[in-house]
Amino acid sequence: MADENDHTDGAHDDGPRGVSRGRRLAALRGSERVLSDSPFARTIGERLAQLTAEAPGAYDLDGWLDVYGDGIVADLEARTAELLGMEAAAFFPTGTMAQQVALRCWAGRTGNDVVALHPLSHLEKHERNAYTVLGGLRPVHPTTEPRTPTAAEVRELDEPFGTLALELPLREPGFVLPTWEELTEVVEAARERDAVVHFDGARLWECAPHFGVGLADVAALADSVYVSFYKSLDGIAGAALAGPASMIEEAKAWRHRYGGQVAQQWPTVLAALAGMDRELPRLPSYVAHAKVVAKALGEAFGAAGVPWFRINPGVPHTHQFQVWLPYPPEVLEEAGVRLAEETRTTLFNRWFPGEVPGLSVTEVTVASSALSWTAEDVGAAVDALLERVAAGG
Structure with a gap:
């Protein structure tokens, strides 16, 4: 979900909103269940190990640099x-x-x-x-x-x-x-x-x-x-x-x-080739499941009586979409990190101020870690998040 020079889900330094990048990533890495993952929640060693494991299947490693x-x-x-x-x-x-x-x-x-x-x-x-x-x-x-x-x-x-x-x-x-x-x-x-x-x-x-x-x-x-x-x-x-x-x-x-x-660009190119092999065949399933997740989120927010929310678009066009809620970003991030620390479940990633004061927005990316989530799982995680939002004021 990260772009060059724009808001990302963990690539930038800590901001003024209270939840440090280190704490957020540690909570995400410690989660057993993750709905919207972050590409930055890995150590250098873990990324290198993944590339080492996938490289032989992606390209002939006896080729010259x-x-x-x-x-x-x-x-x-x-x-x-x-x-x-x-x-x-x-x-x-x-x-x-x-x-x-x-x-x-x-x-x-x-x-x-x-x-x-x-x-x-x-x-x-x-x-x-x-x-x-x-x-x-x-x-x-x-x-x-x-x-x-x-x-x-x-x-x-x-x-x-x-x-x-x-x-x-x-x-x-x-x-x-x-x-x-x-x-x-x-x-x-x-x-x-x-x-x-x-x-x-x-x-x-x-x-x-x-x-x-x-x-x-x-x-x-x-x-x-x-x-x-x-x-x-x-x-x-x-x-x-x-x-x-x-x-x-x-x-x-x-x-x-x-x-x-x-x-030399072989590490980057190897990762690209491995990603083609691994992710391209899965993308249609991500897109299909994003529709299930988006519908479940909307139903859960409605059932919980959230005064205003928006799933945008209501039926996702790809495997990514926005969620808007009427709470400050710092409250939502603190509640989300506490949810991960206490239940080992990560629902959303970073939150950002909306253009209208009092609203916050996050981007949801439905990928491999989300495929096991049922609509009931989504609803239970939303309820648990909102409990912590209420507790945090």
Whole structure:
């Protein structure tokens, strides 16, 4: 669930809210049952042991170390391109770099430096405006509504744009996706405007169940796609940009200029390959179970008489969604840590202030640790959490 330069579930230093990072992670690690896990609740030794155990099944360890992007890196690029149905792919150390390079390449090829994108997208919220500051590009916003722009909104933009960038899913409003028909229509609208389409698909891996098509079918709508290897696949870091072979060759040149041509990247790439093997087949089950968990949470909050709450979206589009509650973040975090310490059960991770005073929001990620949770389990944990919220004032 962690992103670069945004709120995470444990990557940042302790804040002013009372629950230290060390205490929170210790409570999570000590839990026997975890609904929404954290990728940061592991020691270096544990992560290294996991990689050591999974590596032999992920790649031939008798191969030579990679040197500036060859060997195992090139093999990951080829596998990613094949999964996405694209001609080629380039590995990048970060998604922020991959996105900058993609938009820069398309601006040069279209002759238009205007990018149409959502103001809540990762490009705008969590990359320090890199595409404008470093790339010299200019944004236009088809909509400010908390959803993907519609075809009509794209057609009605009052100035030309070279690239339409769509974040799938759009994280900030609750990991939301359009319908398949809406997505195909908005892509067609961009083509009518002589624009190319770039998918910010950091979490594209888990979108196919919502659309009811294959992963390559989703990617085929776009001219280029960025995917992350750590957000959904539990890798260490890293990303890939996929698209036409000529564009990817240009992207690799810009990757070098941006400092992304790293001498050796085999640990990160090994973790990505292992994550593909382990997590990709499981993602549909995570998405399906997220619907069970979200419904159970809503029913439990309603039965407990919580004065206001929201599960957003009510039926999750992916395996991630938001929970909003009418209590301060520090009260919810203290109650959650106490629940974990006293019962060895972790329900939620970090809480953050909502835009409306008095409301707090958390992001729920339903992954392997949540699959054993029944609706009854969710309801019992909610009751236990709310008891501690009440006790904490």
